[in-house]
Amino acid sequence: MASDQSTPPLRELRDENCPGCRIERIKASKTGWPLREIVIIWSLVLCTTLPISSLFPYLYFMVKDFNVAQHEEDIGYYAGYIGSSFMLARSVTSVIWGLIADRYGRKRVLLLGTSAMVVANILFGLSVNFWMAVSMRALLGCLNGLIGTTKAYASEIFREDQQALALSTVSTAWGIGLVIGPALGGFLAQVYTVARREAGNFFKGVLFQN
Template identity: 35%
Template sequence: MESWKVNLISVWFGCFFTGLAISQILPFLPLYVSQLGVTSHEALSMWSGLTFSVTFLVSAIVSPMWGSLADRKGRKLMLLRASLGMAIAILLQAFATNVWQLFILRAIMGLTSGYIPNAMALVASQVPRERSGWALSTLSTAQISGVIGGPLLGGFLADHVGLRAVFFITAMLLTVSFLVTLFLIKEGARPPVSKADRLSGKAVFASLTYPGLVISLFFTTLVIQLCNGSIGPILALFIKSMEPQSNNIAFLAGMIAAVPGISALISAPRLGKLGDRIGAHRILLATLFCAVVMFFAMSFVTTPFQLGVLRFLLGFADGAMLPAVQTLLLKYSSDQVTGRIFGYNQSFMYLGNVVGPLIGASVSAMAGFRWVFVATAIVVLINLVQLAIMLRRRQRISIN
């Protein structure tokens, strides 16, 4: 088997265990904060938000640095750093005795991030360019699978073995990622880069043929994560407003939250392969348009079932968006700066994870639950129009 195929299979499992490990802690993080002595409703809400978002904020700041280091020292080294670093940071969280310790350890966890973007960059640098859309889409199914399975596994373990034990099990999963990376992933020798040859951030963008389009794709990544996260804070409350007599709101919310991942798993490799044939830009524009329609439609639902169906349909588009962005970033950047570009893109992804829930919570507080879907649709529509203009401008330049 060709080495890039072996690497693709290996990092698929590494990304799966990473997605599983990270997502299985998040559902019960407020419960753990409460267990650490935070009792009042206001303080619990504040600390839950802080401990959740600090990881993504720190990750957004350091991602370009790790991307630069990956271009110089190799991506396998960055994968080993991220998997082992996260395993240690999560293991230490099991021993936290107050919320400040947990907050600091969650910030340190953000410092160690970067497994999945470096896995993407490694595969992108080795796979034949004509198969890059399929390969990146296939790799994205690993993270999606982990994110679907993580909350279910985390909730089950928390109920049966206790909250602290979940941190130990999560650290073990990340250690498995480390071992898979260490023994199975092969990366060719990289030529040494002297200090004089290292590109500054300005020089990275100067080396791009279409820097404006690349920046536009960064903002598209932010918007994709924003529309995934904006619904999170209000989902359970919105379902409760539609079914006030129901006794299984948490179960319904969990199902409706997970259902887009199932359809994304189905669509991602197929749309990735289609993108290799007809162009990733067409897939990206079509899926963003579908997202706009679905979010507008969600603002009119009257039952949880209708919401679940629309979110399932949204998942078909969702599974193709980020891989399409990454395929276009690969197309419009050279091998010398791929790691840096993927690092910048990951920063925008993390920022979307922070901004999305803030927008969702703010809009619902000011205007009501249904307006969160409308506001999200408008943000995606603005991004779609702006991206279409940038792609058309690039087309005009390439023709001339």
């Protein structure tokens, strides 16, 4: 009993300079639905999901333009390498990103991951041959340490009574991203095709007009 009475409450043990204690105080001060946190989690998960599914509508035509397949039935074979290189690289580096997030913080990994996703996606879109496309997809997978870090981040910024909401938000955003990704990829591919055709017709008319 004496030892119990001499132990100060947990609130008194919290240090003002302790990052974990500061997060706990912020969570305790919040009431109502955590809409801001939900938007953050959705954005992070969509950044992870869209690169996975957005390329499938135009991947066939991309490989065909590379002229790497000798026969049309071989296009799917090469497309499989491009599609799988992302997940292969991601499976190798996910644990490493988890260790980095534990050591240096979640936010740093999330900011680095989202920035790297933008750069790697642009480089993939600018690929001029098959091996560049495979390399850029692999690089995209290596730098994609978001999903595990996002789950850990969600469990930390949501209150204890909202943990189920936090993890279900991750799962829901993942599913929505898999739905939006192919539609967005197909739409952008169509816009690019139409724009390139119209630009070609315009310059052809300018250069060869009488």
